[in-house]
Amino acid sequence: MMDAETLAVFRAEAEGLVESLESNLLALKDAPRDRALIDGAFRDLHTLKGTGAMFGRADIASFLHDFETAFDRVRDGSVEVTPDLLSVALAARDHVVALLSAEPAEGADRAGAAILSRLAALMGTPAAPGAAPDAGPWHATFRLPADTAALGGRPELVLEELRRLGARTIRARTGDVPPLDRLDPVCLYLGWEAEIDATATEDDIRGAFLFHEDGLQLSLTPPAAPDATAPPPRGPEPPQHRAPALMRVPAERLDEMMDRVGELVIAEARLNELAARFGDPGLVAVAEDIQRLATAMRDNTMSIRMTPIGAITGRFRRLVHDLSRELGKPLALEVTGEETELDKTVIERLADPLMHLIRNAADHGLEPPAARAAAGKPEEGRITLSARYSGAEVLVALSDDGGGLDRDRIRARAVERGLLAEDADPPDDALWKLIFEPGFSTAPAVTELSGRGVGMDVVRRTIEDLRGTIDVASAPGGGTTVTLRLPLTLAIIDGLLIDVAGERLVIPLAAVDEIVELPDSLADDDSGNAFLDIRSSLVPFLRLRRLLDSEGQPGAHQKVVVVTSGEGRVGLVVDRIIGSNQTVIKQLSPLHSGIKTFSGATILGDGAVALILDVPQLVARGRSDTDCQGEAAA
Amino acid sequence: MTDAAQFPGAARDVLTFRLGGEVLAVAATQLREVLEPAPVTRVPGAPAFSAGLINVRGAVVPLADLRVPLRMRHTPPGPDARILVLDLPLAGQQAIVGIHADAVHEVTRIGPADLEDIPTVGTRWPPRFVAAIGRWGGHFVTLPDLPAIFADFLSGQSGRSHLPGPTAAGQQDLEIS
CATH class of the missing domain: 3.30.565.10 (Histidine kinase-like ATPase, C-terminal domain)
Structure with missing residues (x-):
């Protein structure tokens, strides 16, 4: 069996190819004669087949081989792409996905054979000849006695015989060949492994070694369990057609990277605070460098995570x-x-x-x-x-x-x-x-x-x-x-740090439209006016002190942070603006996730936790309150 | 949950601590670390049981007060107050939570022989919140059933979705001023 890591690599590759195959097939629906698409689909099939064979998934390779053979008639122009053909091709693609899944369903072989015969009918070719097309091959690993050549034996005849029996691939195992200075020219150091069509019988295959039975090491795995004992055959990598600069990375690694960057950003904020406190020019310069790097790291990491x-x-x-x-x-x-x-x-x-x-x-x-x-x-x-x-x-x-x-x-x-x-x-x-x-x-x-x-x-x-x-x-x-x-993101944002009654909170900066002074006439909590007149447009506002159930009385010079979400705008009355900061969003635990006023929390430079205000919720709130007032007035 | 289910026969290491004048214990396997009192960020609108958040090595962790579900009196934190950071299942996932402690005593081993049946009468605590009662030194020590306490709280929370409205906190709901 493949080990888990190999299997994961294989799955990732195969899934990428299947995805590409599917999009090519679907695009063909609208442009049935597009050569590039037909070639693309063919290439995907071919590479997928190679990948399957390389990782020892003979069932997949064999199914795809016949799929590819049929599709080749489209490529050479003798068959046109029709909606029926595409439907069968998509069904075939689904079958490959089923084969890729950890435990293919019962009867998968029959389903595969049915798809292939429909495909063959559409292509005007008879179904693939011979045995059930998706039975796996025999795996044979063998070593002839070292003195075979010395005794006049001819290993190449064995290989020839195997080929006649239907060996698809024969590979030499060269692991035991010594360095040149120790090489004995008449000694046979090579071993071989071969995949032989299931049509051959065990007696046929053993017959091929008739003259070498003394000292022969042969392990033969029957087709039913292609990879039960024999190690997955490894061979030269089949030609790959892929954009060279792309890399598939497991998603968890990106998540881990994001966590690290989050910690870096928090540490960087602490460093900045310290640098500002000590005022040492050298330290300040280093802190600024680190800040620049951390910001760039953050942006890069975010952009890696951004997916179209x-x-x-x-x-x-x-x-x-x-x-x-x-x-x-x-x-x-x-x-x-x-x-x-x-x-x-x-x-x-x-x-x-x-x-x-x-x-x-x-x-x-x-x-x-x-x-x-x-x-x-x-x-x-x-x-x-x-x-x-x-x-x-x-x-x-x-x-x-x-x-x-x-x-x-x-x-x-x-x-x-x-x-x-x-x-x-x-x-x-x-x-x-x-x-x-x-x-x-x-x-x-x-x-x-x-x-x-x-x-x-x-x-x-x-x-x-x-x-x-x-x-x-x-x-x-x-x-x-x-x-x-x-x-846009659930990870890191630029935030505006504000102060309400001595408590610090973060407003996502991208949602902030502008910041204005709260007019003295509205400073009093009881003033009846619900709107702020900003350049002759009326903006409803919410007092965060009241929303957050804060204690004490506000001082003079309260500010209004005007935020937007969708079509709506709402002003948030705060005591003081502290400044902008990079905010690593931490999700709230289930104990607090029911409180909709906050979209998460973050850790500030001094290590304190600050809550992040959920702007869309607040805007919706400002709107509905305004509506209620409007109705009451009507 | 019965004591047998949580403590099947074998002796368990527990951390004993004091809270609201009682001695409680948590399984050492649930304990991540013990912290000095840290700055707590109030979560407006959150109930008293989980009123705050703390920073535990870069993670934002809810701080819970067992005195609320266990109906203990609230005393101001003294110089020995600590925060126990625990690993607990929350809503089906492993989560980190902090709980208050007035003082932390020691890690000790409680064997099956030290465990008592949970009396059905005479305790002040809702029996479903108590996993076991044991003896430690000359004291009774209560092992609260933390998963049950948090699950109970979360199920009561599911209907909540907003800051305290007129019903929740006896306050005026928010309005445009």
Whole structure:
């Protein structure tokens, strides 16, 4: 068996290749004659096969060999790429994934054979001849007596015989060849290992050694258990076609690196404080150097962790392709802003919610083709996934051009479930949010895909865990857009350090718009005015002293930090601005993660812990309070 | 949890400490370190049980006060006060938490013979929070069931999502001033 590390390397390589293969196949759907794509897919198949063989996964290598043979007819132009062909090819890709999994399911061999015969039928070639194509080969490791040549034996005839029996690879083992000065020319130092097709019988193979039985060392592993005893054959690496400058790194190492950089940034802040206290010019200079390096390290590490959202959109293309077939609706997925980058932890956790949203859009959002035609829309339903930056956030929007949310039905369902009073008539966006309630489904029929009402609350939970928010917009007949707002990173940010009643807190600097003095007329806690007039726009504000339940009275010259999130702005009244700092975000433990005012905590230069204010939550709070006041006034 | 479940027969090393006038003990296997009192950052809106955060070697660690669930009187910390840093399961994951101690005594071995049955009456503490009661020197020493205490707290927390509103702290909810 492969040891765990080798296995991990193999998996990582194979997964990368499978991913690339899939994206090439999916791209071929739109450009069936694109030579570059066909060549790319072929290359992926070939390299994958080589990787499989190199790591001793004969089952994978053999399956891919036949897949590749069939696909070669596409490459040489004798077969055209058709949707049917792509579907089979994708099924074959799935089969490879199944083979890669730790324990391939029962009957995997038969499934593989079925895929290959469908593939062969489409290619107009008979199925691969001979035995079951995916039975593994024999592994033979052998050593002839050292005096074989001296006695007139001819090892090359043995090799020839093995080749005749169907040896795919024969490799010499040269480990015992001595240095030249000690080499005896008539002595045989070489051993061999060979992989021989399963069509050969054990007697056939043993027969090949008929004349060398004295002193022969032969170990023969039957095909059923290809890697049970024999060590995985190692040979020259097959040619690799990969971008030379890329490296696959286990994600945990990046996480560890981020932790170290976090500690470095904290240590650097301490050093700076000390340097400022002692005032020694040499020390200050070193502290500044360290600060510069730490900042650069931080930015580099962060950029390594930033992953374009395109890394997960490939699977959505696949999903839409499959959904389209299952639902019998022509569907197209358009992706924009694939280069938009998010922290890898955010990206990884985003895949599931987006998958749910796409399923939902395809199943419920988009009407059947006939209904679309009747409404004067193109038959093909369009799902758009777009990503873009907005301040310290990334907006990921999923839209469909379907029928839109059904206001009456959602309202009725909400009343039925006791989420709304009989006579309540909430505004649209409040009503749309109800679709994220657990178990909330208006679907008349539960389908295999959706309608059980489980998906959407998972979406909300995941996005909330990521400290993001969800907006829904919908127009009758005009489709639905779900917008996810996500923080750029969960690791390190630039922060603004503030003081409220002697306690220090951090506001993410990217969210800060401006800082203004609190007018004396508003300094008093009881002054009724809810808004600040900033260049003739009215900004609601929150007194952090009250929000944080602080003690004592504020001094003069309170400041207002104006922060934005999405479309909203809110002013936060603080006692004093301390300055900016690099903030390593530490997640709050489960004991405190329920307190939504804070998005995390950080460690300051003097070792104290400071809480980080959650700007989107505060802005939402400022808005809803303003709305309440507005309603009360009306 | 029964004492047998947590202390199946074998003797256990525990750290004894004083809190609220009682002698308590935690299993030495749960203990990471004992710290001098450190600056505590208040978490506005957090309940008294876990009102603060401390810095433990670069990690932000919640500081819990066992006096709240065990209904002990609160005395101001004296010169012997310490913080015990523990490894505990929280919400299904291993987590680091700090707990207050008025003073730390010693690491000692408590064998099965030293363990008493948990009396069903006469204790001030909710029985589900007590893993075992033993003898140490001339004292009774209580081994609180820390996983149960934290799990109980977390399940009570699940409904909370905001700073104290009118119900939670008897205060006006936040409004625009």
